[in-house]
Amino acid sequence: MSKELVDLVVDMREEEAVKLAEKLLEEGAEPLGLLDDCREALGIIGDRFAAGECFVPELILAGEMLRQIGALVKPRIEASGEGAQEKIGKIVFGTVEGDIHDIAKDIVVFMLDINGFDVMDLGVDVPAAKFVEAVKEFKPQVVGLSGFLTLAYDPMKNTVQALKDAGLRDDVKIMIGGGQMDDNVAAYAKADAYGKDAMAAVNLSKGWIGVK
Amino acid sequence: MPKPENFDKLTPDQKRQARLEAWVNHEGIEFTDPAAEKGYKERAQLFADVFQMKKPKRLPVAIATGFFPFLYAGYSCKDAMYDTDKLGKAMKKFHADFMPDTAASAGLYVPGKVLEILDYKLYHWPGHGVPENTSYQCAEAEFMKPDEYQAYLDDPTDFFIRTYLPRVMGALEPWKELPPFTDLLELPFIPWGMLPFGLPHIQETLKKLMEAGRLSLEFAGKIEEIDNDIITSLGLPKYQGGFSKAPYDVIADTMRGTRAIMLDTFRKRKEIMAAAERNIPFMTRMPYGAYSWGGPPTAFFPLHKGADGFLSPKDFKELYWPSFKAVMLNLIKDGMIPFLFVEGSYNQRLDIITDPDIPAGSTIWYFDKTDMAEVRKHLQGYACFAGNFPSSLLAAGTVDQVKDGVKKLIDTCAGDGGYYVVNGAVLDEATPENLHAYVDTAKEYGVY
Incomplete structure (x- = not known):
């Protein structure tokens, strides 16, 4: 473990963080240990985000640092044949039909992934039938519906209804989020909850799956 | 008054x-x-x-x-x-x-036809990238690259004409070949500045602009009528x-x-x-x-x-x-x-x-x-x-x-x-x- 790496990532010092990771690897550091450091840093950043002390740009840059350090680490893990992190639950996630907004969705998927969930990301403009298919195949505990527009209200409602019609509604908890969503829309769409940001999505999912 | x-x-x-x-x-x-x-x-x-x-x-x-x-x-x-x-x-x-x-x-x-002629890429609009019953939506991309800030700072209008517009409007893509208009300084340079406008694919961009312009003018007239009727x-x-x-x-x-x-x-x-x-x-x-x-x-x-x-x-x-x-x-x-x-x-x-x-x-x-x-x-x-x-x-x-x-x-x-x-x-x-x-x-x- 490198406290220095954790601090650099938390402090958004991208160049230094990546350089240090390179150096540590050259010196023979445990590749998976570096990923653990990144996860620890991301945990701190996530808490700060939830507390309103850091913001979306920090999440995006943190993702970018993780991607770069991940790329350094990956060949060494593959060479040593070590396994990946164990997942705590499965989530199907997507932006609903008619809506092509992906930035918020990508951040939520990223934070869910960092927090140990196995996320199937269906992308944007996802028809209800595709959610149904994915739930059948992937068997998630949670479904996340993202949407930015007021015109996403009905597609959200239709997606929840389609899951019900397919007999899958009781198998999953459904959360919604995005630009013009709120508790009114969650009630309208018959979802289980509205989450105001990425950390809310993480906490909702952990709560439902029973992870502390 | x-x-x-x-x-x-x-x-x-x-x-x-x-x-x-x-x-x-x-x-x-x-x-x-x-x-x-x-x-x-x-x-x-x-x-x-x-x-x-x-x-x-x-x-x-x-x-x-x-x-x-x-x-x-x-x-x-x-x-x-x-x-x-x-x-x-x-x-x-x-x-x-x-x-x-x-x-x-x-x-x-905005008239969808005009956007189609220009092959406008910053937005998707109903029936064109998003369903017919959805509002237009922004489809952001890096139309300016991270290393191009200086070029923009040097001359924003030139950057728009020769770099930004050719990327954001497919119809104007050939404009990336145009020389800067600030080259049209003195008599000897005029023909070289004009030369690109003789090339068929550049002329094609002008035809598209004229058609987009014609439709936009028509649209503006109609909008004025609609708005005035509501106001009056x-x-x-x-x-x-x-x-x-x-x-x-x-x-x-x-x-x-x-x-x-x-x-x-x-x-x-x-x-x-x-x-x-x-x-x-x-x-x-x-x-x-x-x-x-x-x-x-x-x-x-x-x-x-x-x-x-x-x-x-x-x-x-x-x-x-x-x-x-x-x-x-x-x-x-x-x-x-x-x-x-x-x-x-x-x-x-x-x-x-x-x-x-x-x-x-x-x-x-x-x-x-x-x-x-x-x-x-x-x-x-x-x-x-x-x-x-x-x-x-x-x-x-x-x-x-x-x-x-x-x-x-x-x-x-x-x-x-x-x-x-x-x-x-x-x-x-x-x-x-x-x-x-x-x-x-x-x-x-x-x-x-």
């Missing part, structure tokens, strides 16, 4: 006053009947009063419209952008049936005049995209600040394109990438606010009123936007999702404010919830004036009953 001859010598307050009076007194509008004229004048006066933080006779109520008028009329979103007859019918029916205190322009619904027969004033953007948003929305600009806030801070500053004169000039004397003297700014969450308060103050404030001050000096639409929320910005350098009563702040009790605490006595009736309630609430919501909002905000009622996000979806309840409750309950 005509523009005063000594306009240039007036103070900013006097200029604003003169522009507002000219608007209320509807220079150049011929109404279909006296009732419409009276209605127009009364409504415009209500807004002129609240814009200047006075107590109006009653609270004016506006509906920020997206594609609702078309869905309400039984048309599709695509119709709005491809069929000007349906566009006109839907806009008229919407205004006549709901009678908000202000008219929305049909010009918001229903007596509803427009209250949005010109259009502009915060200089940071030009880089963030138009050129770099959300993800890229967020990384730039760490990697390219100086460049962002310099580019935002470079945009000040362009964004100051822009609102005048759609303004003429007697029109609403407001410059509408949809504000995007400075919202809570998108930047830290510190970065908002350093990267977003200075150039934006400079544009506002330029307009305020000339008696124009910056009309600031805060999309998302500004709960963490209220201390910053109540900047003592911006004179009281010279701006309008329209909020989407900001806490209105806090807004009142900060802005009352400083600027006109409005907004945050939840669009979700209009779509998914009951009539009683809507009525209660409007009353509660008015109780929270009305104070002694300087406030009007409007929904937060532009409206695509609502039930007609809810929208009637919204307008009627605001009119009935919003009396002082």
